[in-house]
Amino acid sequence: MTEVQPAISVRDIVVSYNGRRVLDRVNLDVHRGETMVLLGSSGSGKSTLLRQIIGLERPESGQILINGVDLGRCNPRELKRVRRSIGVAFQNSALFNSMSVEDNIALALREHTRLAESTIRLMTWMKLAVVGLVDAGKLNPQALSGGMKKRAAVARALALDPEVLIFDEPSAGLDPIVAAELDELILGLKRAFSMTVVVVTHEMASAFRIADRLAMLYKGSLIAVGTKGELLDSTHPRIRQFLDRVPDEIADTAGIDEHFQRYLNGGAM
Amino acid sequence: MSAPAVERLGSATLRHVAYAGALAIQFRNTLATIWRSFPVVGNRLRWQSALRQMVAEGVDAFPMVGIMSVCAGFILAMQGASELRRLGAMNFVVDLVTIGFMRELGPLLTAIAVSGRSGSAFSAEIGSMVVTEEIDALRTMAIDPVEFVLAPKYLAALIVLPCLTILGSACGILAGGLFMRISADMALSIYLSSVVHSMVLRDVFTGLVKSMAFATIIVHVGCLEGFRVHGGPDAVGRSATAAVVKSTFLVILADVGFTAIFYLTAAR
Numbered sequence: 001m002t003e004v005q006p007a008i009s010v011r012d013i014v015v016s017y018n019g020r021r022v023l024d025r026v027n028l029d030v031h032r033g034e035t036m037v038l039l040g041s042s043g044s045g046k047s048t049l050l051r052q053i054i055g056l057e058r059p060e061s062g063q064i065l066i067n068g069v070d071l072g073r074c075n076p077r078e079l080k081r082v083r084r085s086i087g088v089a090f091q092n093s094a095l096f097n098s099m100s101v102e103d104n105i106a107l108a109l110r111e112h113t114r115l116a117e118s119t120i121r122l123m124t125w126m127k128l129a130v131v132g133l134v135d136a137g138k139l140n141p142q143a144l145s146g147g148m149k150k151r152a153a154v155a156r157a158l159a160l161d162p163e164v165l166i167f168d169e170p171s172a173g174l175d176p177i178v179a180a181e182l183d184e185l186i187l188g189l190k191r192a193f194s195m196t197v198v199v200v201t202h203e204m205a206s207a208f209r210i211a212d213r214l215a216m217l218y219k220g221s222l223i224a225v226g227t228k229g230e231l232l233d234s235t236h237p238r239i240r241q242f243l244d245r246v247p248d249e250i251a252d253t254a255g256i257d258e259h260f261q262r263y264l265n266g267g268a269m
Numbered sequence: 270m271s272a273p274a275v276e277r278l279g280s281a282t283l284r285h286v287a288y289a290g291a292l293a294i295q296f297r298n299t300l301a302t303i304w305r306s307f308p309v310v311g312n313r314l315r316w317q318s319a320l321r322q323m324v325a326e327g328v329d330a331f332p333m334v335g336i337m338s339v340c341a342g343f344i345l346a347m348q349g350a351s352e353l354r355r356l357g358a359m360n361f362v363v364d365l366v367t368i369g370f371m372r373e374l375g376p377l378l379t380a381i382a383v384s385g386r387s388g389s390a391f392s393a394e395i396g397s398m399v400v401t402e403e404i405d406a407l408r409t410m411a412i413d414p415v416e417f418v419l420a421p422k423y424l425a426a427l428i429v430l431p432c433l434t435i436l437g438s439a440c441g442i443l444a445g446g447l448f449m450r451i452s453a454d455m456a457l458s459i460y461l462s463s464v465v466h467s468m469v470l471r472d473v474f475t476g477l478v479k480s481m482a483f484a485t486i487i488v489h490v491g492c493l494e495g496f497r498v499h500g501g502p503d504a505v506g507r508s509a510t511a512a513v514v515k516s517t518f519l520v521i522l523a524d525v526g527f528t529a530i531f532y533l534t535a536a537r
Contacts, residue, residue, distance in 0.1 A: 051405075054409050055408075055409075056405055056408060056409070079411075080411040081411075083408070083409055083410070083411035084410075084411045086409065088406070088409040090402045090405065090406060091402075092401060092402060094401055094402035094403050094405065094406040095403075095406075096403055096406075097401070097403075107410070107412075108410045108411075108412075110314060111312075111314075111410070111411075111412055112411065156406075
């Protein structure tokens with residue numbers, strides 16, 4: 001029996017910034033049609049992993065394969081083709097402020113297709129309809145609310161009918177109702193288009209609502225990959241801490257005592 | 270020289286070499302994609318973007334360049350006249366203003382004005398796009414930011430800066446004519462025929478070559494400063510300042526080089 005190739009395959013990647021290791025030998029497969037949620041606290045490396053997956057940065061070592069294409073070894077033409085097969089909705093939407101919402105969505109179609117302008121307008125309208133923003137097409141991004149911006153970013157990510165859809169912190173900065181609407185939108189898109197979806201978030205409610213599988217990062221390493229049930233049953237102390245919302249000890253009292261003792265004995269402050 | 274001083278010198282040298290390398294790579298990438306901004310053979314959207322840039326970089330800058338050139342024309346004519354009058358050589362003021370503007374002041378003043386207006390605008394625009402992840406969004410949409418953002422600006426500057434230089438020089442020369450009319454009672458028609466007489470095709474060519482080189486410096490330094498923005502909005506402000514300072518410095522440095530080349534080749 002031949003093994004089905006994963007849509008995204010992260011193999012042993014290592015990433016460092018200024019000598020500090022941000023991702024340490026991370027391995028992860030995202031299968032076709034599944035929704036993978038990357039969990040982790042701030043600074044755990046999940047946004048870095050996302051930037052690696054979408055090819056914005058290159059790892060120190062290791063491989064990222066999208067539909068079997070190695071992003072580190074492919075030629076510019078292949079990279080362009082891979083990028084066209086991925087739609088990304090950025091954390092802050094990253095809509096082009098100099099263009100209207102519909103021009104934001106039409107941009108990729110104008111750049112990469114030879115479709116007539118009337119067809120592009122129709123397709124743009126359809127993408128806006130999918131995210132419920134039909135009336136906002138003529139507006140500039142500055143005129144949109146936070147939730148509308150996120151939905152417009154999703155519409156833009158859908159422009160070229162990508163195989164893989166990636167969301168960076170979709171619920172960040174949104175009220176619970178709008179965040180829930182966005183979760184439903186992600187679920188609806190997955191049902192309608194059978195896309196592979198990767199979501200980076202630290203909102204547990206959202207993660208458990210939309211995920212097929214979840215992966216948890218801690219200090220640059222993957223400490224768990226599994227279904228919702230597997231994660232909920234985990235006894236790993238970090239996973240339990242994350243799920244049970246237990247804070248880290250902020251002040252290192254022993255360290256402070258030792259520091260003062262050294263100072264009182266004539267050491268530098 | 271102490272070790273830390275040598276270390277600092279070495280690190281500063283490396284920084285400058287890296288900056289020059291980044292400029293060279295960006296320039297090469299722009300040359301490889303600029304044809305996509307050409308009308309007919311290129312992408313219609315890029316050409317439209319280049320046209321908008323021509324208005325922003327050229328048409329909107331003309332009042333400022335014009336006024337600066339008129340002021341510089343008066344200054345040059347007055348300073349020249351104060352010395353030449355004593356020698357009874359007032360007519361040479363015409364040559365001084367004409368040659369001064371065609372070879373030097375026209376391209377330099379225009380470049381400084383455009384550097385202040387557009388160099389900072391390029392850097393702020395691209396820097397903001399970096400901060401708001403718009404540049405990342407372009408990359409993920411398989412759109413080359415150099416081709417999309419930089420190339421239309423460069424094409425526009427290559428067309429507009431020589432035009433502005435000619436218009437600026439004309440303003441400066443006309444200001445000299447006005448001064449001669451007031452101070453030496455020279456008719457404008459006589460002044461203009463003297464201007465034509467003292468104008469050499471080589472000077473016009475020199476000025477235009479300089480203006481295109483200055484356009485290259487202003488656009489590439491401004492855009493590189495924008496692409497190198499890291500951090501928040503304060504970094505955008507710093508990059509805009511750096512763009513103006515570095516491009517003005519490099520424009521003057523390049524001007525020295527060009528003037529030396531033209532001087533040495535003319536002397537032979």
